[in-house]
Amino acid sequence: MKLSHFEYELPEELLAKYPAEHRDESRLMVLNRKEGTIEHKLFKDVIDYFEEGDVMMLNNTKVFPARMYGNKEKTGARIEVFLLRELNAENRLWDVLVDPARKIRIGNKLFFGEDDSLVAEVIDNTTSRGRTLRFLYDGSYEEFRAKLLELGQTPLPKKIGRDVEAIDDERYQTIFAKNEGAVAAPTAGLHFSKHLIKRLEIKGIDFAEMTLHVGLGTFSPVEVEDLSKHKMDSEQIVISEETAAKINKAKIEKRRICAVGTTVMRTIESSVSSKQELNQFTGWTNKFIFPPFEFSIANSMITNLHEPKSTLMMQAAAFAGYDFLMEAYKVAIKEGYRFSTYGDAMLII
Structure with a gap:
């Protein structure tokens, strides 16, 4: 077929x-x-x-609330980060998709939250859209996961054509x-x-x-x-x-x-x-x-x-x-x- x-x-x-x-x-x-x-x-x-x-x-x-929005260092460009899977809990490495992908290169830093309380660094370029991020966070692993939950949104498929709502x-x-x-x-x-x-x-x-x-x-x-x-x-x-x-x-x-x-x-x-x-x-x-x-x-x-x-x-x-x-x-x-x-x-x- x-x-x-x-x-x-x-x-x-x-x-x-x-x-x-x-x-x-x-x-x-x-x-x-x-x-x-x-x-x-x-x-x-x-x-x-x-x-x-x-x-x-x-x-x-x-x-889990896999869609996050961050800002790129220096330019402040808004970048969508879609968490796919945790690769290494100890080092806080995650496999993610980024959009727009063309703006994100190895070594770039992204800042999340109104107070920039969570920072991530791009350490690998796996595909044209995929990246590996290392999250930099001072607290415990539990606090880090709580921060991801706080900053993440319900990953409603884009094809639905509307923003996430309380429902x-x-x-x-x-x-x-x-x-x-x-x-x-x-x-x-x-x-x-x-x-x-x-x-x-x-x-x-x-x-x-x-x-x-x-x-x-x-x-x-x-x-x-x-x-x-x-x-x-x-x-x-x-x-x-x-x-x-x-x-x-x-x-x-x-x-x-x-x-x-x-x-x-x-x-x-x-x-x-x-x-x-x-x-x-x-x-x-x-x-x-x-x-x-x-x-x-x-x-x-x-x-x-x-x-x-x-x-x-x-x-x-x-x-x-x-x-x-x-x-x-x-x-x-x-x-x-x-x-x-x-x-x-x-x-x-």
Whole structure:
């Protein structure tokens, strides 16, 4: 499959700028692969498609306020710094993106905060946009991390086309977020409310948590026509022994096993045994899923409606079937579904 296969015309007004008023009242498009049918529901109706003993797999990563603004020494130019990952806690080294990149060179110093209480020095030039920064800060490591939290903003994707607002602090985070480390939210999980999770638990649906710290890999654009040549950035994942055992038991019992989001699907497909079972794993994945792909664990999936040519859309197409997904997207546009981060959802069964 080629990159151009995933091009389609998305009207700008369908790119969601704000979340739905209530998490579980986004719209839900249900794709039944066996029947070839498409239904239109609300997200809270997802409960009707699951029975006692079924398992929903959740990504419990927590978004940290990764976007910071500093001023360059001497010129005072405003520079956006996007924290990607901590490279070395002791030396306070971070892998970051800077914008505008052309203005930032090795040796430059950046000052953050109204009182310039945090200073960073550029010590490496890894890519055209990427840099390694060493933060210079006198306090303890805990105080340093607290300072990053104080100065950072919720890293709302630029494509949303507005500034961060108070609503984003809560809504750009799943209600089951625990392990801090993501620079973008696992968006399929944003639709779950406490009330819906309680209802699912009462019905007997089980939850299995895992972690994929969403990084650049998830939202970097694909820039090659031949998809087999696209390289995903690595992202950190954790699958516990308890989670693996719960999912393998459900698989033996032929339950419905649902991957809530593309990040969960990539996590589980990165740690499958030769017997097609899920293994416990802590490490990194650069798994890129696009059609055709043989899925090993999940037999259903919740995902948002994704933008053209995105790796997220490609993975959804691999699971739903390319032709079926393209048909569903046409229907979604006609029906006015909202796309992307804060948009509506799709359940593929």
